Amino acid sequence: MIAVIDYGMGNLRSVTKALEHVGADPVLTHDHADVRRADGIVLPGVGAMPRAMERVRGLQLDQLLRERVEAAVPLIGLCMGMQLLFESTTELGGAEGIGLLEGRVERLQAAKVPQIGWNEVSWRRESALTSGLPQPCAFYHANSFAPRPAHDRDVLGTADYEGEFVSVVERPPLYGLQSHPEKSGPDGLRLLKNFVCLVAAGRGPPRSDGSAQAAA
């Protein structure tokens, strides 16, 4: 079972539909018992990260998600859900994130935000998450902010919007997409399917730098 974390920020039906489409059994929930039972976790999100973080903290999901990631459960953050994985944001005067990845979320350095539309993501390396996807690969983006990971090794894909920004991050079992794979057509669905396969395999791939992210 894949838990799609519902903390009251927006309609999540297109996310669950897309996951069903690629053969998963998503459950929309913020119930701790559900999340603990889940083989994989999807953290979606739209809107402002500080507000989202308030709700996440209010539901004590930050500690729970940290615990699950430490237990090597694959987790993918989508759009603003990906931003939540980082330490902090400058949005709305600034706020802390969950802090599973080091780095800060900052406003895109572009005249016109949010960017709304398809944008090509270039992969930095091969990954189980992007298996079968073209290089570069277009995804639908709708964002004003993007993370600046402190560690270059966490960056899996970048795109250009009046300057390079980080669109995909990976530190197994943690994954994050700044885009909306559930609105990115067959390639977006393929990426979700790859995530579902990682979940089914019961573990993320080994880290490239060989360090132990989590005890199995």
Added chain:
Amino acid sequence: MILLPAVDIRDGRAVRLRQGRFEEETVYADDPVQAARSFVEAGARFLHVVDLDGAREGEPVNLRHVQRISDELAVPVELGGGLRSIASIRRALAAGAVRVVLGTAAFTDPELLDEALTAFTSRILVGVDVRGGHVSVSGWTRETQVRGEDAIRRMQARGATRFVYTNVDRDGMLEGPDLEEVRRVSAAVRGRFLLSGGIGSLEDLIAVRDLRLLNLAGVISGKALYEGRFGVREGQAVLDARDP
């Protein structure tokens, strides 16, 4: 450049009008989700949805269908038709539209346009529907005295940067766009625009592509796709082959 199939909804069905005339309607699907799904399965990367009932009523009528399309299909959806208040724009976005097209409201209610651009920035497109050379509003029932390019300049002065330009006289006629007109529009638009109205064949898409207009972000096609003049995938391939 993206090819956007158009899903126009009237009475809960997917229809096409000729030249924006409600009495000249063809029904293509009893369920707009079915029409949208077939476009997505054929390779569409974006859908242009029009609430025709909404355009006439002055407020959205078919949001339930927009929500279903957005929920069930893995592509972004933009919506136009009847969005004439901040509240209805909010409802459209909540239903899953990733951006909305303001037509009538942008012309008749400048304060609403200002407010919408401030609140929703690049989620706002301004629809410039031209009939007989002048901007047409209220579900194509009223013509203004404003020429299309002048309207674009006026909206840009208020901060609009994204436009949907439709030649209503050509809409549903499959006779191709007026390429000179498209050039003029492109010259007027400082941001980006989508072109709508008259696409009838792959040759039309090639002709538009070969204008090499850097600010033309996409082409909307309705009837030609429903009638099978070309497929979404081939149309998109033509637009993708912009270079060299």
